Amino acid sequence: EAGVTQFPSHSVIEKGQTVTLRCDPISGHDNLYWYRRVMGKEIKFLLHFVKESKQDESGMPNNRFLAERTGGTYSTLKVQPAELEDSGVYFCASSRYSATGELFFGEGSRLTVL
Amino acid sequence: AQKVTQAQTEISVVEKEDVTLDCVYETRDTTYYLFWYKQPPSGELVFLIRRNSFDEQNEISGRYSWNFQKSTSSFNFTITASQVVDSAVYFCALSGGNAGNMLTFGGGTRLMVKP
Numbered sequence: 001e002a003g004v005t006q007f008p009s010h011s012v013i014e015k016g017q018t019v020t021l022r023c024d025p026i027s028g029h030d031n032l033y034w035y036r037r038v039m040g041k042e043i044k045f046l047l048h049f050v051k052e053s054k055q056d057e058s059g060m061p062n063n064r065f066l067a068e069r070t071g072g073t074y075s076t077l078k079v080q081p082a083e084l085e086d087s088g089v090y091f092c093a094s095s096r097y098s099a100t101g102e103l104f105f106g107e108g109s110r111l112t113v114l
Numbered sequence: 115a116q117k118v119t120q121a122q123t124e125i126s127v128v129e130k131e132d133v134t135l136d137c138v139y140e141t142r143d144t145t146y147y148l149f150w151y152k153q154p155p156s157g158e159l160v161f162l163i164r165r166n167s168f169d170e171q172n173e174i175s176g177r178y179s180w181n182f183q184k185s186t187s188s189f190n191f192t193i194t195a196s197q198v199v200d201s202a203v204y205f206c207a208l209s210g211g212n213a214g215n216m217l218t219f220g221g222g223t224r225l226m227v228k229p
Contacts, residue, residue, distance in 0.1 A: 003158070035217075042118075043159075043205065043219040056216060091159065103217070105151070105159035 002026065004106035006092050012112045018080040021109045025074070025094030031055075032075050033095075033103065034067060038088035046090075049075060050098060082113045116141045118208050120220035127196055128228050135191040135223045137206030143167075148182065148189045149207040149217065159205065165189065196227045 005024045013019050025032045034046040046065070047057040051072035060067070064083070069075040079086050089110050093103040117140040127133045139148065150162040163173065165182050173180045177194045193200055203224045207217040 033216075035219075042221050043207075043217075045216045045218075048216065059216075089157075093159070102161045102164065103159075104161070107157040 004092055004094050004104050006090075006106035006109045008109060009107065010110040010112070012114065013082055014114050015084055016081045018078065019082055019111060021077045021079075021090050021111070023075045023077070023092030023106060025092070026104055029094035029096050029104070030072070031095045031098045032069060033093040034075070034077055035091040035093065036088050037091070038085065043091065046077075048098075055098070079111070082111075084113050087111055087113045116143075116208055116210060116218040118206050118218055118220035120206055120223050122223045123221065124224045124226070126226045126228065129198060130195050132192060132194050133196050133225065133227075135193075135204050135206075135225065137189045137191065137220060139187050139189065139206070139208045141208060141210060143210040145210070147209045149209070150180065150189075150191050151205045151207060153203040153205065153222070155202070162191075193225075196225075198227050198229055201225060201227045
């Protein structure tokens with residue numbers, strides 16, 4: 001069974017540019033989560049999808065971040081325009097159940113904004 | 115508000131030594147879940163264990179063991195006879211009973227096991 005895959009593994013962009021991160025969850029997992037770790041800080045929750053619906057987006061930092069999950073399969077997280085403080089590692093995770101089940105994480109997408 | 119504290123940012127041991135990673139948490143929820151994740155050099159977070167707040171039994175899985183003590187709000191992780199392959203960053207995390215899988219992570223402890 002394939003794990004959670006994320007693309008790209010590393011992206012370097014300039015301030016003001018746009019970046020789109022993609023996450024493919026484990027097949028059959030309705031729940032998809034985005035987390036991020038900015039330099040020197042804890043891993044923080046961004047949002048939670050159940051199928052194609054946003055269940056909880058309380059962790060999204062501002063309206064420069066847009067997450068979608070069309071068709072309830074893969075998800076994208078777009079940052080537009082990117083700022084320096086957006087640099088960090090963006091993790092995607094999926095789970096079959098939402099009630100504190102086990103989360104399967106991807107390897108993360110490292111974003112560097114210059 | 116929930117908070118997880120991993121006071122040890124980095125630990126270095128020699129192979130075959132035992133090592134304990136500390137985790138202290140804060141929550142107002144009466145029902146909650148505690149987790150440990152391992153992050154090897156490849157980057158992904160690997161699930162190790164989940165405990166719920168009503169189960170204070172210690173757990174052992176091979177060389178790994180976990181000590182959950184509600185009285186001190188701690189959920190410590192011990193690796194017995196450490197190996198080089200145990201080198202990784204370890205994260206403790208907490209979720210409230212009604213928060214689904216929204217995890218609050220600690221800052222992580224980097225464990226280096228030297229041969």
